Amino acid sequence: MTDLPVPSEDLPVHAEAPPARFRKRLRQFAESPGAVVGLIALAVIVLVAVLAPLISPQNPYDLMQLDIMDSRLPPGSQSFDGLPYLLGTDSQGRDILSGIFYGLRTSLMVGVVSAIAAAIIGTAAGLLAAYLGGRTETLLMRLVDLQLSFPTILMALMMLAVLGKGVINVVIALIIAEWATYARTVRATALVEREKEYIEAARCLRLPGWRILFRHLLPNCLASVIVIGTMQVARAIGLEATLSFLGLGASVTEPSLGMLISNGYQYLLSGLYWISFFPGIALLITIVAINLVGDRLRDILNPRNS
């Protein structure tokens, strides 16, 4: 953001042509090998999650396809009809590999949906607070302070206690638990931007408030939103796993990664490591990949670095 934005509604906020800017950013991104590995891993994970119904050996959510006689088989065992259970089975005879593929769908869905929804709500609140100031700001920001003073997991647990369990309710709980982070960051950024000349110019042109908010202020705050957003996806996935582990998340017959881990947890000491281990690894890789990408994005999009 080296370019000074021109306060006209018809001109783009950034003077540089988007394709060229995108290529530059991509080059910057590729400078970090860790981030590239993370991006590739993330791409594979997303692909696997999207294609899960096509590539899974078994539909782990279809009780018809599970066989209790195949329960707790070690990795590499054969099923009754000859298919191998590459990563073993859990106590219901569910193929762990298929369980992970389907579990990633739930985890990513919960992570992305809750992060986006929280971003929209949080950003709107942050912008309003910064732009309007006064009583609105005080009210919104004290609410944010209040919420941030609770640990996120406690917040989510309280929400689930009220809402009841289920994937949709987990998403709602995560949105409620996470929006405050966005609101605080966006407000801080917007407060700085608000004082800049282009906003003043826009005001002088007597542009309507919503126009200044969304066409001028918002685009210049987006960089920080994207950075927190990426991190929050990883956080939300971790939180969903925690909530499922505690038995408050997904339905028992449609396990997410957290629930797969919790299913196997009680068998860890008897040597049946695979029920928890492989879903745990999948969760770890997902979160690390998203964080690697997020870290790099933060480095690139940070105005102080460019």
Place this chain on the structure above:
Amino acid sequence: MPITITRRTLNRTALALLLSTAIPAAAIADDGDQKLAIGMSTTFTTLDPHEASSAPNNAASRHIFDSLINRGGAAENQPQLATEWKVLDPTHWQFTLREGVKFHDGTAFDAEDVIASLLRARDLPSQSFASYTRNITNVTAPDPFTVVVETSVPDPMILNSLSRIRIISADHAKDGVAEFDDGSAAVGTGPFKFVSYAPGDRLVVERNDDYFAGAADWSDVTLRMIPDDGARLAALLSGDLDLIETLPAEGMERVESSKDYKAIWGQSTRLVFLGMDVSKDQSPFVKAKDGSELDKNPLKDERVRRAMLMAMNRPAIVDRVMQKNGTVADQYVAEGYFGHSDDVKRVDYDPEGAKALLAEAGYPDGFKLTLHGPAGRYVKDSEVLQAIGQMLARIGIDASVEVMPWSMYSDAYSEGQFSVFFASWGVNTGEVSNPAIATVATRNDEKGTGRYNGGGINDTEIDALLDQATSTLEEAEREPLLKQVSDLTFNKLWILPLHYENVVLGARAGIDYTPRGDKYTLAYDVKNAAK
């Protein structure tokens, strides 16, 4: 059964013990007698046997005190301090007392002690034994070895109630918790004498050599309270304990693969079953496969219920899902318990037959239902329910499974909010009237029946039999009535029996013990296999 113990057999046993396994240093230093250390999974709170009725308290007090009636491992009523009893009239029972029994302090036992104990249990302010004593209006003694118990109403459960009330010495009837806990009043006629008691930690007792039923196998017994599973298991493996309650699942393999230790399995009286909505014309969680309402409730059809039970591979459930922590059940109580009926036939696993029966009932393509259950309340509850879901799916019933915390589940299921629900009843009385009145009798708040009849079962024949059984005192007349209740309940399949939960103990080699249905662990019944 009198057991004679000679010095030589004792010494030989001690030697065998020394050779076979690690014994705590204290035992080796002993002069050759046997010590037994038991790890209890729960905590008992007092030695006053009438202060607080709970399974751990009542189990602990049985080491020091006896009752008029002994409850055997299968809840059968056996003579203990009473040698025989008879019904004088519907509200009067006469008990003949055992002669020649002495308390640990040397005083003789007679009717005065019985009167003092029963009245103390009834009148203590804690009222913890009220459910056993509330019908007792008076206790009198025509002579020193005869006692007559008068009840306010005809009470067929009086023997069961009396088996819960420990007999203390009349000299200590005025004493309180403090005197019992410091040992001064903990004077009974039981198989062990008080040595020391550290609340929350341990009770140490020594053998009563003059015990009327024969002295115990152990000279010294320590009951340690170790609620933590890992710590209890570790104490067994390190040789500090000889026997532990509730062997944790993670220790099973460790214990079973070693020749120095073993797991001891027994069947508890806790029956786990599936309840079903058999009253509503349209059940809330039963739908056609396309999600539309069915014109009638299929669960009301006995053939559908039978088909569902035939679809369940229950031996596989107890073996694979519960990891042998259960025994397949067919009725309220297992063989040997009061009211068990031989006419209840096991419904075997037969998926093909189940499909045919379902088709015959008019559901060739099955239907859709939701199974509800608690999570973490019973042994592997949610996993058992999922396995049942799998098995129902194989005969064409699309089952989804919903589990919830017990606090949310318990009221909802007993009030009948679900269509098919996971339920359980611990048959503490060891006979059929107790579970039947709670779970299959028609709901009647005035009579207190059917409080857990979540399926809305309304079988007038069963109700009549139960009414009759609860006012019949002679066991010989009562048993056929309760057998009929078992027949009707489980041949009509008002509820689908799944399994009895198992009791699992861990022990070092050389210990023999038969677990009891009520899960009490009694040192007197622990046998020294080396003898």
